[in-house]
Amino acid sequence: xxxxxxxxxxxxxxxxxxxxxxxxxxxxxxxxxxxxxxxxxxxxxxxxxxxxxxxxxxxxxxxxxxxxxxxxxxxxxxxxxxxxxxxxxxxxxxxxxxxxxxxxxxxxxxxxxxxxxxxxxxxxxxxxxxxxxxxxxxxxxxxxxxxxxxxxxxxxxxxxxxxxxxxxxxxxxxxxxxxxxxxxxxxxxxxxxxxxxxxxxxxxxxxxxxxxxxxxxxxxxxxxxxxxxxxxxxxxxxxxxxxxxxxxxxxxxxxxxxxxxxxxxxxxxxxxxxxxxxxxxxxxxxxxxx
Ligand code: SAM
Numbered sequence: 001x002x003x004x005x006x007x008x009x010x011x012x013x014x015x016x017x018x019x020x021x022x023x024x025x026x027x028x029x030x031x032x033x034x035x036x037x038x039x040x041x042x043x044x045x046x047x048x049x050x051x052x053x054x055x056x057x058x059x060x061x062x063x064x065x066x067x068x069x070x071x072x073x074x075x076x077x078x079x080x081x082x083x084x085x086x087x088x089x090x091x092x093x094x095x096x097x098x099x100x101x102x103x104x105x106x107x108x109x110x111x112x113x114x115x116x117x118x119x120x121x122x123x124x125x126x127x128x129x130x131x132x133x134x135x136x137x138x139x140x141x142x143x144x145x146x147x148x149x150x151x152x153x154x155x156x157x158x159x160x161x162x163x164x165x166x167x168x169x170x171x172x173x174x175x176x177x178x179x180x181x182x183x184x185x186x187x188x189x190x191x192x193x194x195x196x197x198x199x200x201x202x203x204x205x206x207x208x209x210x211x212x213x214x215x216x217x218x219x220x221x222x223x224x225x226x227x228x229x230x231x232x233x234x235x236x237x238x239x240x241x242x243x244x245x246x247x248x249x250x251x252x253x254x255x256x257x258x259x260x261x262x263x264x265x266x267x268x269x270x271x272x273x274x275x276x277x278x279x280x281x282x283x284x285x286x287x288x289x290x
Contacts, residue, residue, distance in 0.1 A: 010043060012232075013056030014166065015202055022232060024051065024058070030125045035117035037170045042125045048230060050126050052093065054118070055169050060093045062128055064229045070269040071226040072238055073099035075277065076159045076192040077106070078258045079247040083158040084108065087186070089146035089174060090196075091163035092118030094130025100161070101136050102264045110140045110157070112149045114170050119143075147173040150182040158188050162195040162239075167206060175206070177213040184217045184241065192247060195239035197223060200284045202233035207287040210239050215290070220245040222288050224277035226268070237284065248278060 009023040026043040030050070033040055038054045045051055049062030060068075073096055077083045086100050088111040100109050113119055119141070122129060134141065142149065146162070160183050165171035173179055174195075183193055198206045200223075207223060214221035218241035225235035240248065255271040280288060 037115040067228045067268040069095035069099045074269045076194045085157045087157040087160045089162045093122040096163045098133040112142045112146045116143045147179040156188045160193040190244040192242040197237040197239045199233040207237045214241040219243045
């Protein structure tokens with residue numbers, strides 16, 4: 001046993017019930033409040049830079065956010081190949097938005113975030129994450145419940161990116177079959193939905209539950225993986241639903257051609273990583289397959 005480390009430590013609560021936790025030293029707390037939706041804290045950590053936790057669960061850090069944001073965005077957009085309209089559900093920090101807007105052919109992005117305080121404080125305290133994306137004229141920013149929005153909208157989207165919290169608090173509705181069904185109804189033919197589905201080693205039942213629902217709604221229901229250091233416990237699963245199964249198994253040369261045409265640089269995403277991300281270890285396949 002060692003002595004408790006000095007300073008204020010922000011304890012990650014996601015797996016507390018299961019008997020696991022980790023903690024980040026808060027060298028400086030920039031903002032902390034109970035918003036109308038959740039507890040929000042933005043603080044500085046020596047290893048991960050500025051970071052945000054909602055209801056005690058790490059959401060985003062300056063140091064490793066590029067992995068999650070690039071993989072949640074470029075995989076569906078490049079796989080689809082003709083994306084003009086994107087719907088982001090959640091995503092209040094603006095990281096997904098930043099990556100979506102790098103695609104020149106995208107002419108409209110609707111982002112539906114439930115908690116204006118997240119966007120407001122991320123703009124002020126974590127500006128590197130959105131990097132000016134909130135000022136882009138292609139953005140339509142809506143503050144509403146994403147589940148209600150997809151029930152009511154008459155618009156259609158080529159790609160939907162669900163950058164949600166875990167299925168606790170306001171994010172819980174974004175894991176229900178009724179939400180996935182309504183979302184599938186606002187996709188254009190051959191459109192793709194991707195979802196934040198947690199770390200299967202730690203949250204396998206969550207992935208399994210989403211995949212069961214996806215199988216009832218989409219011809220192709222699977223997930224792909226990316227390793228994000230602050231989402232501990234192994235690779236994170238990104239749920240993938242589409243009626244166009246060819247998008248999942250595009251030849252590498254075609255992904256390379258599309259990426260080269262876009263002409264932007266990435267730090268994690270490469271066409272090879274894109275292709276390989278759909279290769280699933282057995283314990284993950286067991287969550288995906290019936
Ligand atoms: N990448 C993170 C993770 O997995 O830890 C999640 C990112 S964070 C930007 C997720 C966002 O979803 C938060 O800003 C939260 O306010 C928003 N959110 C939660 N429930 C929502 C709902 N029902 N509708 C829209 N946004 C929601």
